Amino acid sequence: MARPELTLSLQFADPRHRALLPRHKVARWIRAALAAPAEITVRIVGDEEGQALNRDYRGKDYATNVLTFDYTQEPVVMADLVLAAGVVEREAAELGLAVADHYAHLLVHGTLHAQGWDHETSDADAAEMEAYETEILTGLGLHDPYAGGRD
Template sequence: MEIDILFDDPAWEATALEPLAGAAFRASFAALDLPADRFIISVLACDDARIAMLNGEFRGKDTPTNVLSWPAEDRAPDRAGDMPHLPAPAAQDPPIELGDIALALGVITREAAEAEKSFDHHLSHLLVHGLLHLLGFDHIHDADAALMEGLETRILARLGIADPY
């Protein structure tokens, strides 16, 4: 697995983003029975102002958010509540670029404090959440949300993190 991290906000360098991303992504791929070494993920570690700009540009919401994801390919299921069309990389093929995830340090820090959660646990949850979006999972419809949240809970349990819901 290749994880390309761009530290847009130098304050991120004081966090454990790199090892947490590796652990969260490996646990996610294992839960889905996907070979982690066949994928590339890009992560933008930014501040609240940058993510607010991106949120405004791509979602029409001019406010900061904790995580944004841009899948390289639409893998959405045909019906709400069904599994997305997960990639099936062959060993001889080059790794598949799944897309980009952006994370906002200030929002994540505030949310963790408000929920009385560990920053690392909350960040791990958002890394899993972002990766699942890249793989075609969503939470717009109740059936999709139940599938995605259930999977997140199982993945986080593999990491020793309590159910965030």
């Protein structure tokens, strides 16, 4: 099945995981979650920048794994996905995952958010989004992030 067109900007403010995130892999992971053409910027940042963005835009004063800034959903999905490298690395270690596999999950998760999926609105919405993430990730040959329960 052909995937929607993707224009991808990949930025590394924190370069420590650059080798784990080649453009072709990042594009593959994002495309797997897209239902429409998209222009997406992925920015890998340090925890300090991640914390500042989370505080300024969500009112939560800590670095989180992924932030999605969605601007349009139709006819083209336009979004920025910001991932805090240190948080991703720590979570991957806690979960016993390869860092790249955890990035794949978070990029799929953020891409779904950019298209209007939301797991914070209700338990039913969370279950639906998690099931779809699992379908996408296992289709990519990756782990089921919810096999042990919700993140």
